[in-house]
Amino acid sequence: MPRSDISISTTDATPTDAPTGASAEESAYDRRRLRQWLAGEARADGIERRDLLRLLTAAGLATTATVAGTGSALAATGPTGPTGPTARAGDTAAAAAVPGIVKPLPDAWFTARGTNAETRFEALAGTGHHTPTDRFFVRNHTSTPVLDADAWTLTVWGDGLAKGRTSEFTLDDLKRLPATTRSAFVECAGNGRSFFTTQQGQTVSGTAWTLGAIGVARWRGVRLGEVLRRAGLTRDAVDVLPRGLDADYLLADGTNLGRVRRPLPLSKALDDVLLAYEMNGEPLPADHGRPVRVLVPSWIGIASIKWVGDIQVSAQPLYSPWNTDFYRLFGTAHPEGGSAPLTRQTLKSAFELPWNASLESGAEHRLTGRSWSGAGGIARVEVSTDGGATWRHARLHDAPRRADWVRWSADWRPAAPGAYTLLARATDTTGRTQPQTTVHNTQGYLFDAVVRHPVQAV
Ligand SMILES: Nc1nc2c(c(=O)[nH]1)N[C@H]1C(S)=C(S)[C@@H](COP(=O)(O)O)O[C@H]1N2
Ligand SMILES: [Mo]
Secondary structure, eight states, X not given: OOTTOEEOSTTSSOOOOXXXXXXXXXXXXXXXXXXXXXXXXXOBTTBOHHHHHHHXXXXXXXXXXXXXXXXXXXXXXXXXXXXXXXXXXXXXXXXXOOTXXXXXXXXXXXXXXXXXXXXXXXXXXXXXXXXXXXXXXXXXXSOOOOOOTTTOEEXXXXXXXXXXXXXXXXXHHHXXXXXXXXXXXXXXXXXXXXXXXXXXXXXXXXXXXXXXXXXXXXXXXXXXXXXXXHTTBOTTOOEEEEEESSOOOBOTTOOBOOSOBOOEEHHHHHHTOEEEEEETTEEOOGGGTTTXXXXXXXXXGGGXXXXXXXXXXXXXXXXXXXXXXXXXXXXXXXXXXXOSOOOBOXXXXXXXXXXXXXXXXXXXXXXXXXXXXXXXXXXXXXXXXXXXXXXXXXXXXXXXXXXXXXXXXXEEOOOSSEEEEEEEEEXXXXXXXXXXXXXXXXXXXXXXSOOOXXXXXX
């Protein structure tokens, strides 16, 4: 291993799951943002916030996107197509078509949702700790741009740099800098959103994900802090704004929100953020950000900007629709102007079983699943096979790690045929346990309640 290769993955990851200095800074930042919001100081790049909110309400969130059609699942399903327990190689009829996604999306692994593809949890059974790249969910606001890694450059600019200077980095430049490898999830803020409706009877807007808008990969890249320092970071800098090279995001009425971008506070940018160019030991595939994406461990997926083309470094707080009108909590239980912009993910658990799975009654089954938290590692998982009347501990098959999940299992013999409800409830290393219900927010973010998973014993 070259001297410059700093590995912080699996064996030597920072063991601390206690709140760090960085998270204390994050909450100070959240409070400052909220004050600015309430004082009406924030604007979303030329769009008055009031107008945007009205537009979003009228248009219905996430029902809209430009679709440039740079790729399709059918076009990309080659003769050596996906293989797996139920996917048939080269069987395009069994592949979901999602306009704008390049990789094949076999029905056995994915559910198509608009411009997005959700991983089926049952497709993760037996796959190991990391989500295989070909089964990793895709969340695209528009469509995957197929970029030439050799022609790509990253521009770092803004008044938070010395003399406001601009720097350019090629992929080779980034690869010459010290590399870091780590395991981390990317999870959409709206993962689990459909359960606000199906379990709590509430209306929410956005993609109706079940639990599969998450994946865990081994990411390799350079620390963002390293690149910022080389670009001439000054003490004045407070925010960085990475921006994607995918197409502008358009609302249904034609309002152009520009390129996908969301500011990060400098404290997080310097803490553990990577500019990742490898996923599970291979160059990043097109759908996941080739050639380089931002990877923001523990935070909601939108922070991890794919196909990053430039990063603004600013001496003032920055705003975009993605931290002003999207990815904040609105609703009667939240502050009038909305919560502070969302940062860390919440706590969830999922069984690696299809919905309404059939299980033989009288036989012993090994129930498997995964649990994760944005606040720390997973300390404990309890499982109920009787709708929550009784609980027992699941066996954990991974050590608790920040920004990562644990696999677990529990054995069960359904005594008689009939309908059963399975529940899994995780507790993280900060002591938080999944609740029975999640407080409503209009855009359906951060669902963390225990999910009721129906199965049939036959
Ligand atoms: N440039 C760009 N980056 C993006 C997005 C996007 O549409 N464009 N989607 C974001 C969202 S909402 C999520 S949840 C994650 C999804 O990452 P994945 O598609 O690699 O799973 O990417 C984020 N980064
Ligand atoms: Mo997302």
